[in-house]
Amino acid sequence: MLDYVTDKVQDESRQGEAFAPFAGDLNHYKKRFYIESYGCQMNFADSEIVASILHNEGFGATRNIGEADLIFINTCSIREKAEQTIRKRLTEFRKLKVQKKDMLVGVLGCMAERLKSKFLEEEKLVDIVVGPDAYRSLPGLVAEAEGGQKAVNVLLSREETYADISPVRIDSNGVSAFVSIMRGCNNMCSFCVVPFTRGRERSRDPDSIIKECRDLFEQGYKEVTLLGQNVDSYYYQPAVDSPQSAVSGPITFSKLLERVALISPILRVRFSTSHPKDITDDVLHTMAKYENICKYIHLPVQSGSTRILQLMNRTYTREWYMAKVDRIRQIMPDCGISSDIITGFCTEEEQDHNDTLDIMEYSRYDFSYMFFYSERPGTLAQKRYKDDIPEEVKKKRLVEIVDAQNRLSLASNKKDIGKSFKVLIEGDSKRSEKNWTGRTSQNKVIVFPKENYELKKGDYVTVRVKDCTQATLLGEIA
Numbered sequence: 001m002l003d004y005v006t007d008k009v010q011d012e013s014r015q016g017e018a019f020a021p022f023a024g025d026l027n028h029y030k031k032r033f034y035i036e037s038y039g040c041q042m043n044f045a046d047s048e049i050v051a052s053i054l055h056n057e058g059f060g061a062t063r064n065i066g067e068a069d070l071i072f073i074n075t076c077s078i079r080e081k082a083e084q085t086i087r088k089r090l091t092e093f094r095k096l097k098v099q100k101k102d103m104l105v106g107v108l109g110c111m112a113e114r115l116k117s118k119f120l121e122e123e124k125l126v127d128i129v130v131g132p133d134a135y136r137s138l139p140g141l142v143a144e145a146e147g148g149q150k151a152v153n154v155l156l157s158r159e160e161t162y163a164d165i166s167p168v169r170i171d172s173n174g175v176s177a178f179v180s181i182m183r184g185c186n187n188m189c190s191f192c193v194v195p196f197t198r199g200r201e202r203s204r205d206p207d208s209i210i211k212e213c214r215d216l217f218e219q220g221y222k223e224v225t226l227l228g229q230n231v232d233s234y235y236y237q238p239a240v241d242s243p244q245s246a247v248s249g250p251i252t253f254s255k256l257l258e259r260v261a262l263i264s265p266i267l268r269v270r271f272s273t274s275h276p277k278d279i280t281d282d283v284l285h286t287m288a289k290y291e292n293i294c295k296y297i298h299l300p301v302q303s304g305s306t307r308i309l310q311l312m313n314r315t316y317t318r319e320w321y322m323a324k325v326d327r328i329r330q331i332m333p334d335c336g337i338s339s340d341i342i343t344g345f346c347t348e349e350e351q352d353h354n355d356t357l358d359i360m361e362y363s364r365y366d367f368s369y370m371f372f373y374s375e376r377p378g379t380l381a382q383k384r385y386k387d388d389i390p391e392e393v394k395k396k397r398l399v400e401i402v403d404a405q406n407r408l409s410l411a412s413n414k415k416d417i418g419k420s421f422k423v424l425i426e427g428d429s430k431r432s433e434k435n436w437t438g439r440t441s442q443n444k445v446i447v448f449p450k451e452n453y454e455l456k457k458g459d460y461v462t463v464r465v466k467d468c469t470q471a472t473l474l475g476e477i478a
């Protein structure tokens with residue numbers, strides 16, 4: 001249990017997922033590639049961009065690693081454990097490469113960016129190293145590697161948003177899709193390696209975002225999740241000479257959200273992730289105004305102690321965060337709230353830990369991702385503070401935090417018993433084809449019998465909650 005929670009990554013179920021093949025005969029592609037992705041949703045979205053770039057150059061995707069000419073691994077550096085998982089996977093690729101000499105192995109994403117050409121020295125059988133802003137150069141790098149050179153591009157960019165690239169969505173459930181709206185992060189949370197691996201923040205052209213969302217809707221998708229490291233600081237200033245500039249001025253996140261919501265009332269809109277300091281009343285009012293903007297906010301607190309928050313450089317205090325939670329509940333009483341929590345940060349004392357437990361209680365999180373602190377090379381915390389909390393203490397505190405969250409999740413689900421929710425059907429439930437699984441606006445998973453209704457995935461249906469577990473609501477069609 002502990003191992004699980006200690007490296008609980010966002011969307012656990014997808015870690016290491018491989019890309020599905022394109023339809024049709026693989027033989028007509030010049031090369032076959034295989035991609036496996038780790039880490040955050042942004043990485044999964046990036047793999048879809050990489051697949052699109054490779055596909056346009058005549059490469060075909062395969063899910064069978066044995067038939068691949070190119071193996072890519074899209075990597076995560078957020079915690080040490082994530083990097084260990086990836087290194088283990090690379091040793092497995094190495095064995096394959098010994099058997100198949102002309103196969104190439106490429107490392108993409110945050111670990112590529114963090115380690116740069118050091119990767120090639122450390123992992124002798126890696127041929128290609130590409131950072132998150134350099135995916136357009138992949139076809140050229142593959143050619144270089146085929147010519148026997150070690151191919152590296154880890155240049156970060158201030159502009160790259162891949163705005164014009166249509167991600168390939170072979171692996172999705174056909175109902176919900178992720179749309180990247182910005183890249184990078186300008187916050188300098190002292191524990192976080194992301195600003196170093198993903199570079200400066202930049203926002204994608206809103207017209208390309210709207211077009212992508214509209215195309216998805218026309219293809220039958222019913223839900224888009226707008227993705228960025230810190231979506232609330234989305235800001236796009238149209239070029240001075242563009243006709244758009246005169247009409248609309250700069251586009252903030254709330255304006256963007258509204259434009260996406262207006263595509264269709266039956267297209268649900270979600271977003272992730274928010275930084276508490278940046279989520280504005282404008283955003284909250286826009287959420288409240290449109291029924292199809294889901295009433296759910298992922299609002300990572302990281303710690304409940306003002307002293308620790310300061311060391312983390314989160315730029316808010318405990319009270320400020322609590323006031324933000326109040327504000328959300330005031331504007332949207334039915335809004336779901338979830339969080340990320342780091343336990344055992346440098347100098348954390350029992351009192352700080354209790355403050356975290358207390359703020360969890362106050363915020364009544366429906367759900368949290370909980371981690372113990374993992375020191376990352378190059379971060380401000382690594383340079384300034386000592387990682388001084390013993391492993392056993394971190395683990396003990398993490399267990400307490402997980403227990404508290406389990407209680408809160410159960411209490412929140414129990415409160416829903418007897419209520420009815422509009423649910424977007426995502427597909428068969430994992431356990432039985434006789435049941436549907438879907439989500440409420442508040443992002444809670446709900447499972448219910450299909451009965452004899454003529455429904456299909458992508459449909460909306462009203463479901464009454466009859467029972468629950470800590471993780472799932474159980475209902476029946478109302």
Ligand code: 5AD
Nearest residue numbers: 191192300340341342371372373374
């Ligand atoms: N150690 C532990 N957790 C971390 N996170 C980010 N950096 C670290 C780290 N060094 C967590 C934060 C963030 C989430 C994506 O990962 O909680 O919100």
Ligand code: SF4
Nearest residue numbers: 185187189192194229
């Ligand atoms: Fe990391 Fe903080 Fe940026 Fe999130 S907001 S990616 S935690 S630096």
